[in-house]
Amino acid sequence: MDxxxxxxxxGYERTLDSHIRNIRRKLGDxxxxxxxxxxxxxxxxxxxxxx
Numbered sequence: 001m002d003x004x005x006x007x008x009x010x011g012y013e014r015t016l017d018s019h020i021r022n023i024r025r026k027l028g029d030x031x032x033x034x035x036x037x038x039x040x041x042x043x044x045x046x047x048x049x050x051x
Contacts, residue, residue: 016044020037020045023037024036024037034048036048
């Protein structure tokens with residue numbers, strides 16, 4: 001998040017996670033077995049290919 005928003009960003013650390021959770025819920029995506037937005041450990045998130 002520092003690279004995208006800079007060091008001056010004053011949001012909470014889990015803000016992005018909350019947004020992803022809301023997007024997954026609206027898409028009907030199961031967090032245990034996501035089909036649309038994948039979690040990449042240590043990196044962040046990515047869109048699933050071929051959906």
